[in-house]
Amino acid sequence: MSRGRAVLASRVGLIVGSIALLEILCRTGVINPLTLLAPSQMAVAMVDLLASGKVTPDIERTFSTVAIAFALSVVVGTAAGAVLHAMPRLRRALDPLLASYYAVPFFVFYPVLVAFFGLNEMPLVAIGFAAAMVAMAISTLNGLDRVPPVLIKVARMHRLGRLRTLFLVVVPAAAASLMTGMKLALAYAFISIIAGEFILSGRGLGYQIAYAYNSFDNKTMYGLMLFVLLVATAMNSLLHMWEQRLLRRRARA
Amino acid sequence: MADALAGAAALPGAAAPAAHASLRGVTRVYPGAAPVHALGPIDLDLARGEFFSVVGPSGCGKSTLIDVQAGLxxxxxxxxxxxxxxxxxxxxxxxxxxxxxxxxxxxxxVTDNIAFGLRRAGVDPAEVRRRVEYAIGFMGLRDFARAYPVQLSGGMRQRVCIARTLVLQPRLILLDEPFGALDQQTRLLMGDELLRLWRETRATVLLITHALDEAAMLSDRVGAMSARPGRFVDLLKTGWPRERDSSLVAEAGFGAITARLWSHLRAESLKAMGGAPP
Amino acid sequence: MSATLVRPARRRSLALDQLLIVLALLVCWQGAYAYAGSSAITSPFATVAYAISMLEQGWFWSNVGATALAFVSSLAIASLLGVLAGLGLGLWRFAGDVTEPVLAALYTIPKVTLYPLILLLFGLGLSAKVAFGVIHGVIPVTLFTLAAVKGLPPVLLRSARAMRLSPRQTLLHVLAPAVLPEIFTGLRVGFSLTLLGVLIGEMFASQKGMGFLILNGINLHNVKLTTAVVLIVVVTAILANAGLLAADKRLRRQR
Structure with a gap:
């Protein structure tokens, strides 16, 4: 276990070291303070900003948009994955589309979506949903592909019905992949919604960063950037830890 | 307590003369553009309480035989x-x-794995606990009752699977090369456990194996199968007493049995590999 | 058994299925047009007609050229950096274990928020676009390469030693062919994400390129232009990806 600890220590060292290096470079003026704030100043700016409550409506807006898009994409993506798994012919035909979905910049559909839904958060929900749903569907497919056929035989030996086979055998066997799918879905929903806000919308965290940039408000910009990075990393790490726990159990010698 | 695994004795009509399980003219063909005739025709009668083994070259349809008999x-x-x-x-x-x-x-x-079938069947929790505890002890898994399969060796995991089947008190146990992935020593010891389990449960056992010594040592009767499509080319009685274990490998008759099985299988295995017997 | 042998009849049915999917998408598009009207989207027919007329325009090709230049430069840099970093981290197992989760976390952050920083560092123009493409593409390439080297069965290297191959022979005839399919998959993913990065980059801080055309169309309510450019970009991305996917599958079948 000492190697594991060494890896962990080195990782922490790497991250802390990078931040410290950045801090020193900024403080000594090697990096122009107009270009980049020192990490400590970013943190102060972030805390001030959050405490002031100025961006609270934007935070609520972005998070609620992400939450709706994420929830929808998990439900629809899982169902779509299951349907595609049951229909191999359709799956084969859709394969190139599934493989290249992430090359499609979904937010270019924003104007169309505004025409459909009006100027509210629904166009952004749709953009986040489109990016996240496919990731969820693909992970579901992977998970279902990897359910060992022998476990289905065991279910039949125990004379389990379809529903009980699904919930007692298939879902637990595919749990790690479903978890991976949720992790990706959350990340993609967050990425594309922030991007959508940044480029197109008039509200939300992404928009506030763009606005701060355009009005040369470095403090707000870097404070918000740091906040977004921290939130994304925290969400990802949490789901990653959960996924690893499932994977460890799943691993076979 | 020893009856916790025994199902066969409690069954009414145990003295019925008919075969406990049987296959009559069974074939299995996998359909498709080029249909694959995997098995048969096969005729087989298993007497109640009998230990029957099937040996055959790889790809001869042995596993299909199990699937068909099980209803899978x-x-x-x-x-x-x-x-x-x-x-x-x-x-x-x-x-x-x-x-x-x-x-x-x-x-x-391990405990939840073994209890899986009993819980699905709605067996009373106290009874589940009793049977699972007995099976855990019987299979030597006591120290691992709360472990997850990933923490166990391959042999241990196979014991969990055997225990999970056993607690259901089956009257016919079908084993599809259960020790195929294990090393030789572990196989011999697992064979001993299987014999003990067979005596205790009084169940009928159909064992598929590719190991001649395993078949010769464990069985009352052994069927040798041909290359695909699998049919029986020989059925031989071993004549071993019911009380037996792996020390049989030292018996004089043991070599004769494996030799007879090999004389059939050598030609069939060569066919399966695509060669012709010299 | 003969899964690698795709029979002609099956291939025909696949082509038919894919045609049906394209038709279904066109029907959806036409439906969207009927619902939302020409202030949001143009009809499939009008879009294709306009897209074709664009192909004869000089300004269109100069924008294509700008995007192509930025994309090719980004992809070259991202691939080179990613493969080298992945190989290094894969062979030096300790460094790989230290950095892999950090890279995976970086992959999931909304990189668009870094855009102002990139602009401040590189200024407006080609280098900012390229940098933006690179930060999108380099991480997946690194992660896939790292996984390829880590997943290499040790017995292959031991066999190479047993056959007394020189380091050069080992690299050329064992290591490279063993990790190539996985690295190719990484490059395929990197290809798509680099393109995405370049397009996003062009939407902001550029006066040229496909991304600029799209955003310009949005801002000027030039629906015809936006829809046509989006169509061209999406179709190109999907076709290129389908081609790479086919090559990817062939590489894996060879194993």
Whole structure:
């Protein structure tokens, strides 16, 4: 276990070291303070900003948009994955589309979506949903592909019905992949919604960063950037830890 | 307490003269553009309480035989019976299967794995606990009752699968190369355990194996199968006493049995590999 | 058994299925047009007609050229950096274990928020676009390469030693063919994400390129232009990806 600890220590060292290096470079003026704030100043700016409550409506807006898009994409993506798994012919035909979905910049559909839904958060929900749903569907497919056929035989030996086979055998066997799918879905929903806000919308965290940039408000910009990075990393790490726990159990010698 | 695993004795009609399980003219053909005739025609009668082994070259349809007898696969032709009733489309009550692959549920502890079938069948929790505890002890898993399969060796995991089948008190146990992935020493010891289990449960056992010594040592009767499509080319009685274990390998008759099996299998295995017997 | 042998009849049915999917998408598009009207989207027919007329325009090709230049430069840099970093981290197992989760976390952050920083560092123009493409593409390439080297069965290297191959022979005839399919998959993913990065980059801080055309169309309510450019970009991305996917599958079948 000492190697594991060494890896962990080195990782922490790497991250802390990078931040410290950045801090020193900024403080000594090697990096122009107009270009980049020192990490400590970013943190102060972030805390001030959050405490002031100025961006609270934007935070609520972005998070609620992400939450709706994420929830929808998990439900629809899982169902779509299951349907595609049951229909191999359709799956084969859709394969190139599934493989290249992430090359499609979904937010270019924003104007169309505004025409459909009006100027509210629904166009952004749709953009986040489109990016996240496919990731969820693909992970579901992977998970279902990897359910060992022998476990289905065991279910039949125990004379389990379809529903009980699904919930007692298939879902637990595919749990790690479903978890991976949720992790990706959350990340993609967050990425594309922030991007959508940044480029197109008039509200939300992404928009506030763009606005701060355009009005040369470095403090707000870097404070918000740091906040977004921290939130994304925290969400990802949490789901990653959960996924690893499932994977460890799943691993076979 | 020893009766916790025994199902066969409690069954009414145990003295019935008919075969406990039987296959009549069973074939299995996998359909498709080029149909594959995997098995048969096969005729087989298993007497109640008998230990029957099947040996054969790889790809001869041995696993298909198990699937068909268990009701996991339908025969293309012929009739499959268990306790006087036809087996059709679903696994009948009283048949337990142990598979070649690791079939333990990785998300359940050893105890929960073994209790899986009993809980699904709605058995009373106290009874579940009693049977599971007995099976854990019987299979030597006591120190691992709360472990997950990933923490166990391959042999241990296969024991979990055997225990999970056993607690259901099957009257016919079908084993599809259960020790195929284990090393030779572990196999011999697992064979001893299997014999002990067979005596204690008084169940009928159908064992598929590719190991001649395993078949010769464990069985009352051994069937040697041909290359695909698999048929029986020989049925031989070993004549061993019911009380037996792996020390049989030192018996004089043991070599004769394996030699006779090999004389059949050598030619068939060569065919399966695509060569011709010299 | 003969899964690698795709029979002609099956291939025909696949082509038919894919045609049906394209038709279904066109029907959806036409439906969207009927619902939302020409202030949001143009009809499939009008879009294709306009897209074709664009192909004869000089300004269109100069924008294509700008995007192509930025994309090719980004992809070259991202691939080179990613493969080298992945190989290094894969062979030096300790460094790989230290950095892999950090890279995976970086992959999931909304990189668009870094855009102002990139602009401040590189200024407006080609280098900012390229940098933006690179930060999108380099991480997946690194992660896939790292996984390829880590997943290399040790017995292959031991066999190479047993056959007394020189380091050069080992690299050329064992290591490279063993990790190539996985690295190719990484490059395929990197290809798509780099393109995405370049397009996003062009939407902001550029006066040229496909991304600029799209955003310009949005801002000027030039629906015809936006829809046509989006169509061209999406179709190109999907076709290129389908081609790479086919090559990817062939590489894996060879194993």
């Amino acid at each position: 696969a339908a025969p293309s032709a012929g009739e499959v019976m268990f306790e006087g009733k036809p087996v059709a489309g679903k696994v009948p009550d009283g048949i337990g299967v142990v598979f070649q692959e690791d079939a333990s549920f990785p998300w359940l502890t």
